[in-house]
Structure formats: C-alpha cells, structure tokens
Amino acid sequence: MKFTQYLVLAFLVVTTISCKQEGGEDTAFAKAETPTFNVNFEKFTLDNGLTVILHEDKSDPVVAVALTTHVGSAREIEGRTGFAHLFEHLLFLESENLGKGGLDAMSARIGGSGANGSTSRDRTNYFQTVPKDALEKMIWAEADKLGYFINTVTDPVLAKEKQVVKNEKRQSVDNRPYGHSRYVIGKNMYPKDHPYNWQVIGSLEDLQNATLQDVKDFYNRWYTPNNTVLTIAGDFDVAQTKEWVEKYFGEIPRGEEVAPLEKQPVQLEETKKMYYEDNFARLPQLTMTWPTVPNYEEDSYALDVLATYLSDGKKAPFNQLLIDEKKLTNRVSMFNFGSELAGEFGLSINAYAGKDLDEVAKAVSEAFTKFELQGISENDLERIKAGQETQFYNGLSSVLGKGFQLAQYEIFAGDAGYINKDVDKILAVTKEDVMRVYEKYIKGENYVSTSFVPIGQKDLALEDSKLAEVVEEEIVEGAEETFDASIVADYEKTPSSFDRSVEPPYGESPELNIPEVWNETLSSGIEVYGIENDEVPLVQFQMNIRGGLLLENKDKVGVSNLLAQLMTKGTATKTTAQLEEAIEKLGANIYAYSDKENVYIGGNTLAKNYDKTMALVEEILLQPRWDEKEFDLIKQSTLSNLEQQKANPNAIASNYFDMLIYGEDSILGKNNLGTPKSVQAITLADLKSYYSNYISPSVAKMQIVGAIGKGQATASLNGINEQWEVKEVIIPKPVVPEAPEQSNVYFYDVPDAKQSVxxxxxxxxxxxxxxxxxxxxxxxxxxxxxxxxxLTQELREGKGYTYGIGSRFSGTTIPGPFSISSGVRSNVTYESSALVKEIVQNYGKDFTQEDLDVTKSFMTKSQARAFETIGAKLNMLDNISNLGMPVDYAKQRQATVAKMTVEDVKKLAGEYLNPDKMIYLVVGDKKTQMIKLEQLGYGTPILLEEKEENVKQ
Known part of the structure; x- marks a missing residue:
C-alpha cells in the first residue's frame, strides 16, 4: 500500500438470498422479501487490448477511477522479491506530462480522495474517487502513468523509494508482534520455485538490489494496455467518457502477450512445525495453515462457510471449547484465503500469557472432532448466508467498491459479469459440501504450524517444532545510501498525436448536495437524527450515551469498556448464543463499545429487518443479562489485550501520549481499557452501578441512515422511549492542561526496535x-x-526516512491534542525529529499564496465526496447531534475557506504551531537513539518506564 492506512477491499459476496422453511425452525429468510439487486455495467476493449468497464451511479456527484494491472508478486523472480510492490510506489511519483508529484499533487488540487494503490500476489491497482468535474483529468493522468512514465525514473528516485518501501516493511512486519509469521508460513507452505513462496513486501536485501534496468524491464513487460483493466464508476456521461478513454489511452502501444499462469495448488508431504522467539510478542501465538484451492473454484465457497461456522460466534465449536470451556484464549481467527493460483485455510490463536501451545493444539483437535460429530445445521448455513448478503450491500455503498469488484471478476474469473455465477455458487453450498471440504482439505491432512512466542519462552512452542529462519535487520548508523531525489531526468518525451502536457480543464462543477436531515426529541429525552437514503437496502444506526471514561473512578478505570462488551453478551431472556443467532438470522450486526466520552450501541441491517433488529437493541439496552461467566471471560480477554499492548510500539505511543497530554492524574490520560490492576479489581456490581446511575435517555442521541423513513425509524424506538428509566446524569467537565511552557522529550525503550514511533x-x-x-x-x-x-514531501519523498507521517487536530467536545505522528527508520530518529521541528517552526513564515490556492481547491472540491456512503452520512449526523453543527455546516465551511487569506493562515500557524511548547514522545531503541535526542535542544530525554503491577491473570 502507498499510505500508512490500509484500505480494506470489501469483497462482494452475495446479491440475493433465499431459503426454505424447514422443520418449523424460525428463520428470517423469506424469498419474497429479498429484493433483486443488479450492478449494471458496460464493457469494451480498445484496439490495444485495454479492457474498460463503466458503471453509472448518479446518486452522488463523484466518480471512482481504478487502473488494475494483472501483475503482482507472483510474477517476480527469486532475488527480486517485493519488486511489484516497489513498482507500485514508483508509479505515483512522476510521469512525463503530470510532472513531479504526479497524481498526488493533482489530487490535492482537484479534491480527490487521495491517489492510492495496493499490490497483492496477483495484481496491482491504482485508484481514487474524485468530484465528477475532474473525470477527464483522472483519465488523462492514469493514461500518462500507463504509457508515459518510465523515462522519468532515475537512479536517485529509485534509491529514495527503496527507503520508503523498506520503511513500510519495518512498520508492517519487522516492528510489530508476529510480523514475520506470514513469511515463515509462505516459506514452508510453498516450494522454493512457487510464486507464493515469498511475501508481497519482499526482503530488504532484494529491495536494495533492485536496479534501474530492472524497473524498465518490469514496466515494459507488465504495464501494457492488454494486461490492464480500467474501471470507471459513478456519475458521468457514458458517450463522453468513451471518447476520453479512446483519446488518452488509445495510442498507447499494445505489449507482448501475457500468458495466463497455470493454477498451482500445493500438497504438503508432511506437517511442518516451526517456532520463533518474537521480540515484540507478549503472548504465545499458534497458527495452523492448510493448502486449499484458488479463488472461484467450486470448493472455495464451502470453505468460506466452514471458516465462518467454526470460529464465528458463541455457538462456534472453536469458541465453545477454546474460549468458554478451556479458557485458553479470547479469540480464534479462522479464514479461507484464496488467490489466483492456490489457496490457504488457516487459523490463528493468541493464547493467554504463559499458556503452552501444545495444550492449545490439543484443544484445536478436540474442536475439530466436535464439529465432525455435530456437523452444521441448515439453520446455521442460512444464518451465514444472511450475513453474506449484508456484507455484499455494504461493499456496494461506494462507487469505488463497485469498481473494485468489477475488475476483480474480470481479471480472476474471466468476466465482470461473473457476479451472477458467483451468487449461484454461494447459494448452492449445502451442509454436505461443508463436511466434504473439511474431510478433503483439513481432516488428517498435513499443515504448516508456527509457534511465535515471547523471547525466553520457547518451551511454550509446539513440541518438535524447528527454529524458523527469519532475517532480522541490524540497526546500523549511516547504513542507508544517500541520494538526491530532486534530480530531474534527462530524456526525450514519448511522441503523441496531441500535446499531452496540457492538463484537461474541469467539467461543470457539481453542486454540493447536502442530505436532508430530520430530527425529533422523544419524550424520554432521546434526540433522534436521521437521513433517508435508499441507494442500497440497508440501514446503519448508532446511539451514543454520554459518559464513558469521563464518569469513571480513576482508581477503577475500565468499567465502561467492560460494560459495553457485556451488553452484547445476552439479555434477560437470551443467552449469548441465542442473542447472536437472533442477530445473525436477520443478516444484521449489533455492536457496543466505549471511549473517553461515550458508550455506543449501533449496527447495520437489511432495511427489511430493521424493526426486528431494533427490537433486539431494545432488549440489549433495557434487559441486560449480567452473566457472571461472560463477565469473567471479558475481564480475562481485556487483561490479555493489555498485555499485548505492552509490546506493540504504536499502542505504547498512543497510551503514553494521552498520559503526557492530559496528565497522569487526569481521567482523560488513562487507557480506557484500564490497567491490569484496575480490571482485576472491577466487579459485576461496579458495572451494575454504572448502568443504573449513568445509562439514561437523558444523555442519549440516536443517528439513523438508510432505506427507512422518519415515521418507521421513530416508531421503532417506542419501546425504548417508554420503558427506559430517565435519570439525571451530570457529565463532569475535565480540566485540560495548557500547552507546556517549554518542550520536553520523553523516551520509551523498546530494545532493538527497527523503527522509532x-x-x-x-x-x-x-x-x-x-x-x-x-x-x-x-x-x-x-x-x-x-x-x-x-511533512510527507520532506521526510518521505525528500529523505526516505519514513513510510508515512501526518499531523492533525483531534478535538471533540473536549479539547484534544494537536499531534504529529510517524514511524521512522530507527537510525534517523534524531534527524527525523529535528526536521519535523524545523518544518513546524518555519511553516507559517514559509506559507505562500500557491499553498493557499491548493488548500482552497481541495477543501472546496472535496466536499462533493463528503456524504457519499452511509458511513459518511452517519458521521454527518454525529457532527450535527453531538457537536451542535448546523445541517448546512459543509456549506458554511466552504464559505470559511473562501474567505481565508495567507495572513489568516500565518496568524493561525503562529498561534497553534510552536515546536518549543510541545511534548516530544519517542518509542524506540534506547541504547542507540535516546542520547542523540539531546541535540533537539530540550534537555536530556526523560525515560518512561512501564509500571509493574502484581496481578494474577
């Protein structure tokens, strides 16, 4: 991925669901109730082989453009692993006519969602959602990348981007718990010459060895129109779009033909058991992985159901045995992961601290045996399918999601229209199919296991495990090569039939469509806000009950978190399993959680099942079960999560930063999970006290978005409104400290950390x-x-110090911090910190009219995307209901931006950006990095140390 945040691609699984009533079982699957839903599209192919898929969606004035090339790490060769992903990064930097900054610079001007990309084993894609008036610009830009890119790559550019990608590997693999597990699995699952033997991210050594000629060869072989699919989804004119596609892509020459790779499923000759002592692990982790089948093969559908049934929910055999009965873990993750050439079925279990993984493996075997004896019921099969239906609609809530899936089917199933066949195969899965694939691929079959254990605890690994080979990077000062990425390439531009250096004009500016908001205050005091939207047959809702951490005792932190978790573990009339089954039958999802200021209950559901879903929410809210066994399990799970946070550098940084911002004695400075000592001390009576005193409609606000009107939405709350006891709840106003009078540097030691957070x-x-x-x-x-x-241009693009860096203001109703966050290469910790300080110091002084123009353009045009998805509309209601913003706040913000001047920005920077009045927190390797931070000029860094609590788990 190109950004620090990972984009989750929702796979669109089911279009329609139907079922039969059997044996008098109560099911929610009525065939007549299920609407027909189609994603219409048009597909054509240019003479040069480019496949183009168009999908019209006029619901919002935006368009998603995605370019997907059928090349991933599977097309690499040994010694050049990670190359497809490295190439994905390079393609954003520049092209002949876009110039330096490429799509990123243009995205900032046109109000795009941020040009991004991702690489898998089998494909690389590039995507962005833009206001519809920028569609021609996007088509021009994507064509420039595909056909007019390679001349701009220089040795210095390649050297810099190697550093960026290596920083990404450090961040996502080397500097986190269990980061090397997939590497060990791949090396032992697949033969050395199999394309899946290595990881997409590659090795640091291979990345370093990549040459400029490698880049050119890779581009010329794989980045051709006949190996690429262009998808455009959203609000556009089809005829005009076809003309633009032909104009900008049509003269890019066809490349060498790409023969499809043969399917290469593997069969293990023996079970392989590997172990590794993980520097970042506090809990032992067991994974078990079986080879299966590629995407879209017949058995993959039943394997999907098998994974869900075995591990998802209270009734799941693995959860019953490993969590409830034997108390070995708080979670069992199971998945069927299919790729183009082969597939894997796996499970992953983070056991509780000190648990022997042989004991876990024995329980795994017992759980499988339990499944063999009981099988899967028809009711459970249909319950899983109902969930798939809701997932499908969720995936269609954005034009980008639609574009992704059309390309996925086109490349890997051979036809974008395969979505209809896919549905048939999903619906055709039977109970017998699920048992058959279990017996064929899992029962008695060889697998790869990994035991990742804390350092010094290899006795917890599976018996007879062999030490896994993992390459750990050493921290060496000045080890990375230097470069000057500003050097401009000297080349002769690729000829074209027209002047491609001229950026296309904007189209007609889209109007800012603000959704119509309704609101009503019920007699109990609940404030209800809603937006009716029938683009997809879903409803998403959330209630926030003011309080959360704010209402907790500083000596017993964690009560509201435990309460929120317990609320979904059954009701007065339903056990946890019965409640989960009732929710899943509706194809719904209901969640509860807490944060510093609120307890939340929310979820989403098919619109046809909204009333039934809200009836369950009413039970959850008004009839808690107070199950002692579930409470004990939740406490144990929370203690396990806290233990694991102690070894995760990012979690350490977040928790200590809050403490430093708000003060050690402030409730806002506490981890809302609590501490091991406070969680252990909390009783069920504490939760009941919080519930009886603070869970009240007088401090509750409800937001509802989807295919439902005001009348039905408010009527669904009648029971809650009439039966929920009203209490007076006084929310304390915490004192938030002022900025420090002078900066201090704080350091938390993570020995041998590959990055500093x-x-x-x-x-x-x-x-x-x-x-x-x-x-x-x-x-x-x-x-x-x-x-x-x-910050990004200087630290990532200019120096190669980091994979990503950002800054933000994060206030709520309570003052929040201004923060700058990054993970940087360990051996440039001081250099990165000093550069950040310098940039912040000079930002206001250096701010120009051009900076303001770019800012205004983005802030204004990006509003076209502000309310596209159901989630975005729910966020809008949250802003209105909880922050008191007017319904038309988006238009008011546009007016604010339009009036701002360079002097306004300079004044704001002077007031809110002072690097000499900040907290500097670094989480990294003390022995190599801490002392150098004295050079920042803020004295000797203050060493933060973990407070040990003598608590039994």
Missing part, C-alpha cells in the same frame, strides 16, 4: 472552538493533506 504535540482545541476548522484548513499543507503535505 514519534508522537509530537500538545493540548489544543475542542471541535466546537471557532478556530477549530480554520486550524484544520491551516494544517492541510503541513501534515493533513497526505502526499500534498510538507
């Missing part, structure tokens, strides 16, 4: 402050604008 900032503004949005506008070019930001 940086968190710099100070207590700043609440979201209700009149300066809050102007400050966000001011921050756009500093660190809020992704690749358009100065």
């Amino acid at each position: 940086l968190r710099f900032g100070y207590p700043a503004l609440s979201a209700t402050d009149e300066d809050y949005y102007p400050a966000q506008v001011m921050n756009y070019r500093l660190g809020g604008g992704g690749f358009a930001s100065e």
